[in-house]
Amino acid sequence: MAYLDHAATTPMLDEALEAYVATAREVGNASSLHAAGRRARRRVEESRERVAAALGARPSEVVFTGGGTESDNLAVKGVFWARRGVVPARARVVSSAVEHHAVLDAVDWLAAHEGAEVGWLPVDAAGRLDPERLRAELAAHADRVALVTAMWANNEVGTVQPVAELAAVAAGHGVPFHTDAIQAVGQVPVDFAASGVSALTVTGHKLGGPAGVGALLLARDVAATPLLHGGGQERDVRSGTLDTAGVVAFAVAVEAAVKGQQEYAARVSALRDDLVRRVREAVPEVIFNGDPTDRLPGNAHFSFPGCEGDALLLLLDAQGIACSTGSACSAGVAQPSHVLLAMGADHDRARSSLRFTLGHTSTPADVDALIAALPAAVERARRAASLRSPR
Amino acid sequence: MSGGVDSAVAAARAVAAGHDVTGVHLALARNPQTYRTGARGCCTLEDSRDARRAADVIGIPFYVWDMAERFHSDVVDDFVAEYAAGRTPNPCLRCNEKIKFAAVLDRAVALGFDAVVTGHHARLGPDGLLRRSVDHAKDQSYVLAVLTRAQLDRSIFPLGDATKAEVREEAARRGLAVADKPDSHDICFIADGDTRGFLAGRLGEAPGDVVDASTGAVVGSHTGAYQYTVGQRRGLHLDRPAPDGRPRYVLSITPRTNTVTVGPAEALEVSQVRAARPVWTGGERPTAPIECEVQLRAHGDVVPATVTLDGDTLHAELRRPVRGVAAGQAIVAYRSDPAGDVVLGSATITG
Numbered sequence: 243m244a245y246l247d248h249a250a251t252t253p254m255l256d257e258a259l260e261a262y263v264a265t266a267r268e269v270g271n272a273s274s275l276h277a278a279g280r281r282a283r284r285r286v287e288e289s290r291e292r293v294a295a296a297l298g299a300r301p302s303e304v305v306f307t308g309g310g311t312e313s314d315n316l317a318v319k320g321v322f323w324a325r326r327g328v329v330p331a332r333a334r335v336v337s338s339a340v341e342h343h344a345v346l347d348a349v350d351w352l353a354a355h356e357g358a359e360v361g362w363l364p365v366d367a368a369g370r371l372d373p374e375r376l377r378a379e380l381a382a383h384a385d386r387v388a389l390v391t392a393m394w395a396n397n398e399v400g401t402v403q404p405v406a407e408l409a410a411v412a413a414g415h416g417v418p419f420h421t422d423a424i425q426a427v428g429q430v431p432v433d434f435a436a437s438g439v440s441a442l443t444v445t446g447h448k449l450g451g452p453a454g455v456g457a458l459l460l461a462r463d464v465a466a467t468p469l470l471h472g473g474g475q476e477r478d479v480r481s482g483t484l485d486t487a488g489v490v491a492f493a494v495a496v497e498a499a500v501k502g503q504q505e506y507a508a509r510v511s512a513l514r515d516d517l518v519r520r521v522r523e524a525v526p527e528v529i530f531n532g533d534p535t536d537r538l539p540g541n542a543h544f545s546f547p548g549c550e551g552d553a554l555l556l557l558l559d560a561q562g563i564a565c566s567t568g569s570a571c572s573a574g575v576a577q578p579s580h581v582l583l584a585m586g587a588d589h590d591r592a593r594s595s596l597r598f599t600l601g602h603t604s605t606p607a608d609v610d611a612l613i614a615a616l617p618a619a620v621e622r623a624r625r626a627a628s629l630r631s632p633r
Numbered sequence: 634m635s636g637g638v639d640s641a642v643a644a645a646r647a648v649a650a651g652h653d654v655t656g657v658h659l660a661l662a663r664n665p666q667t668y669r670t671g672a673r674g675c676c677t678l679e680d681s682r683d684a685r686r687a688a689d690v691i692g693i694p695f696y697v698w699d700m701a702e703r704f705h706s707d708v709v710d711d712f713v714a715e716y717a718a719g720r721t722p723n724p725c726l727r728c729n730e731k732i733k734f735a736a737v738l739d740r741a742v743a744l745g746f747d748a749v750v751t752g753h754h755a756r757l758g759p760d761g762l763l764r765r766s767v768d769h770a771k772d773q774s775y776v777l778a779v780l781t782r783a784q785l786d787r788s789i790f791p792l793g794d795a796t797k798a799e800v801r802e803e804a805a806r807r808g809l810a811v812a813d814k815p816d817s818h819d820i821c822f823i824a825d826g827d828t829r830g831f832l833a834g835r836l837g838e839a840p841g842d843v844v845d846a847s848t849g850a851v852v853g854s855h856t857g858a859y860q861y862t863v864g865q866r867r868g869l870h871l872d873r874p875a876p877d878g879r880p881r882y883v884l885s886i887t888p889r890t891n892t893v894t895v896g897p898a899e900a901l902e903v904s905q906v907r908a909a910r911p912v913w914t915g916g917e918r919p920t921a922p923i924e925c926e927v928q929l930r931a932h933g934d935v936v937p938a939t940v941t942l943d944g945d946t947l948h949a950e951l952r953r954p955v956r957g958v959a960a961g962q963a964i965v966a967y968r969s970d971p972a973g974d975v976v977l978g979s980a981t982i983t984g
């Protein structure tokens with residue numbers, strides 16, 4: 243099998259898996275007062291320190307969560323509620339048109355149920371945000387803005403955003419800035435303090451850790467109203483008994499991914515460049531999507547004119563090649579990607595897209611397998627798509 | 634794979650027969666909302682999950698294909714238009730003709746598949762003849778009889794030699810959770826089962842007269858002729874009883890004058906049936922009249938008849954009269970056979 247879907251999830255690193263299993267054998271609730279509890283707490287706090295050190299944050303800024311979706315929801319809704327709670331007029335959320343659904347749908351929910359007003363920041367044809375647009379948005383509305391949220395790197399087309407610049411614009415207006423850095427950590431350099439953001443989402447299963455564990459890095463001076471009420475385990479912002487083994491494995495993975503980032507990026511981007519070159523050779527009409535340079539090292543995203551991404555995916559899957567259309571499903575039916583549409587693609591181009599993402603276990607053989615299977619798949623997918631016009 | 638027991642077992646049997654099988658669930662509702670709320674019918678979100686789970690248990694890939702646009706234009710719009718024209722359509726038959734063994738089959742073939750496998754209860758053996766299922770109560774050869782030779786040649790019906798009870802047992806044996814899922818009977822795109830309400834919503838109210846066939850007198854009124862089907866007795870709400878005091882039935886619908894004509898049961902009896910667009914798959918297309926059996930609606934009686942094909946029309950002379958023959962339904966000709974009655978051909982009843 244050629245696994246070319248590391249952006250969906252990537253295999254756990256051996257050291258993370260070993261740390262997980264070793265910890266999972268131990269009993270102990272990190273909130274308990276006895277020895278077993280203290281041992282669990284030590285593991286959690288050491289993990290917190292590791293994550294903080296790896297990502298340029300203070301340990302007290304690390305809030306462990308049940309993964310990326312929860313962190314995004316906590317940042318968006320929690321900061322919105324907290325800020326609007328202080329000043330009721332602050333009911334505007336500024337977000338980008340290319341966010342992951344974990345942010346997008348949280349923002350839409352605030353608009354639908356909490357009377358939030360939304361300022362959507364557009365992207366250019368490469369999927370890039372323009373700090374000038376944020377500057378204009380905040381010049382017009384800063385006193386009404388609860389928060390700005392814009393991802394560090396896009397999960398579909400791989401475009402890396404000018405996050406530090408955007409964060410500086412928000413900071414200039416005293417508005418908290420959240421970034422979903424799930425696809426960025428371990429792929430490009432990420433430093434919480436240096437970036438100037440107020441909140442940052444990271445999740446385990448995209449960087450060699452377990453799924454269902456992540457963190458929100460939340461600056462000390464940024465308040466967030468909890469989504470989950472209970473024991474208040476995490477800074478009173480997040481309740482729920484911590485998954486000690488998960489947290490430990492997550493921290494091991496974050497540390498390893500950050501430490502190995504440069505070497506990883508060099509190796510994987512070379513493999514990716516080779517993939518892109520050979521896909522273009524095999525299918526000359528393909529359109530390469532996303533920013534050609536400011537881009538995640540493992541991401542290659544194409545539109546295949548005259549094909550449906552769905553059909554290509556099915557055909558490649560049958561040849562043992564795992565990739566993704568990158569778009570969300572509604573009732574199991576693929577919708578044209580909001581990211582591609584925001585980049586100015588029409589529906590046909592959006593539907594013809596396919597994402598190949600490489601990761602730490604990728605080899606040249608994976609690329610070879612793709613290139614071997616692709617031309618026949620494209621030909622068949624074209625035949626199938628030509629039937630779509632009603633008879 | 635609809636999410637029901639039949640298609641799940643059909644898929645499992647196709648795998649067991651050595652085929653390289655991919656599961657496909659058809660998304661047929663244009664508005665995903667109707668998926669969520671439609672508790673009945675065959676295209677709810679839950680059905681799609683059931684289908685996916687079955688595919689996982691069988692160990693085959695599974696995809697949802699969006700056929701909503703095609704389904705809407707070829708089946709739903711057609712259904713409404715047929716009623717508006719005073720005919721009684723069979724949407725399952727239409728779906729087989731236009732979606733499952735056309736749009737889906739064509740796409741599948743383009744993608745490199747050889748055939749479409751479904752959980753229909755009918756037999757299709759190496760002789761290429763379509764036959765009734767061994768389970769006569771569940772037989773679906775009637776709604777498959779519209780398929781052409783080319784369509785049948787790319788179809789596989791693995792369940793024809795099993796009764797429904799056997800299919801359920803087999804599903805349980807194979808660990809398929811849908812083993813005891815109830816059958817769906819309703820028209821899948823009318824989630825609440827209210828066909829009249831559905832049609833009224835699309836066609837609006839169109840009040841008109843209910844007329845007695847023998848006297849020509851207006852005996853009642855209706856709010857839309859499309860709400861009636863030939864042979865119908867209930868729901869007529871006649872103002873005046875018939876002179877003979879016997880129940881009256883819908884004899885015909887005349888869209889041009891928006892009239893529903895009623896009369897006694899005997900007047901429903903038909904001995905001659907004309908039908909259009911014949912399809913003949915049970916051997917050579919006959920050039921002379923043939924003796925066979927015909928069925929005039931799903932699960933309807935079977936009567937001996939002489940059938941003649943003449944260009945684009947089929948003519949049937951029934952040996953005994955039949956009640957409630959509705960335009961828009963299919964007439965299917967069968968040849969009785971100890972190995973399972975064979976579908977000879979079919980056509981759409983015009984009168």
Ligand SMILES: Cc1ncc(COP(=O)(O)O)c(C=O)c1O
Nearest residue numbers: 309310311342344397422424445
């Ligand atoms: C950019 C981005 N945000 C959020 C998520 C959701 O994270 P999780 O799967 O940990 O809930 C993902 C991945 O699925 C992602 O790629």
